[in-house]
Amino acid sequence: MKAALRQQALVARVQGGDDAALTRNLTAALAPHRGKVLAGYWPMRGEADPHPAMAIHDGPVCLPVVIGPAQPLEFRAWDGRLEPGRFGTSHPPADSPVLRPQVLIVPLAGFDRAGHRLGYGGGFYDRTLAELRAGAPVVAIGLAYAVQEIRVIPAEPTDQPLDLIVTDGGVILPQPEKSHCASLGTNLQP
Numbered sequence: 563m564k565a566a567l568r569q570q571a572l573v574a575r576v577q578g579g580d581d582a583a584l585t586r587n588l589t590a591a592l593a594p595h596r597g598k599v600l601a602g603y604w605p606m607r608g609e610a611d612p613h614p615a616m617a618i619h620d621g622p623v624c625l626p627v628v629i630g631p632a633q634p635l636e637f638r639a640w641d642g643r644l645e646p647g648r649f650g651t652s653h654p655p656a657d658s659p660v661l662r663p664q665v666l667i668v669p670l671a672g673f674d675r676a677g678h679r680l681g682y683g684g685g686f687y688d689r690t691l692a693e694l695r696a697g698a699p700v701v702a703i704g705l706a707y708a709v710q711e712i713r714v715i716p717a718e719p720t721d722q723p724l725d726l727i728v729t730d731g732g733v734i735l736p737q738p739e740k741s742h743c744a745s746l747g748t749n750l751q752p
C-alpha cells in the first residue's frame with residue numbers, strides 16, 4: 563500500500579507549488595531554532611527546495627550522506643561544496659566535518675496530518691531519526707508541496723514521526739489523535 567501511495571504522491575509532486583511561499587514558511591519555522599545545527603538536503607527529482615531557507619539560517623548547516631544500505635545517514639558541514647553521492651544525491655565531500663544535527667529538514671514523497679511521512683522506501687531517515695532521538699531531542703521538519711498530502715499513511719513501528727510539516731500552503735502541526743478527521747482538504751486519497 564505504501565508503494566502505491568508513494569507513487570501517487572510523486573506524481574502529484576510534479577505539479578510543484580508556490581516556491582516563494584514554501585521558502586517564507588520554512589524560514590519562519592526555522593526562526594525559533596537560530597544557533598542550532600540544521601540538517602537540510604540538496605533537492606533532487608522535483609523535491610521541495612530548502613536551500614534558500616538553509617542559506618539564511620543563523621547557525622551551522624549540514625547535509626546528509628548515505629553511507630550504505632540499512633545505515634543511518636551521516637551529516638557533514640556544508641560550505642557550498644558538493645559531490646555526487648548514492649541514489650542521485652549530492653553531499654559535502656569527505657573532508658567536511660561531521661556534525662550532529664539538532665533540527666532536520668526532511669524531504670518527503672508524501673505526508674499526512676498525523677505527522678507520518680513517505681520517503682523513498684529505504685528507511686534512511688527513520689533509522690537516522692531513531693538514532694538521533696535516542697541521544698538527545700531532535701526536531702524533524704517535513705518539507706513538501708501541499709499537493710503531496712495524503713489522507714492517511716499507514717504507520718509501521720519503525721516509522722519516525724515528523725514534529726512539523728512545512729508546505730507552500732502553510733505550517734502544519736501534526737495531530738496524531740485526529741489523523742482521520744484532521745485531513746479535510748486532502749489532495750490524495752489512499
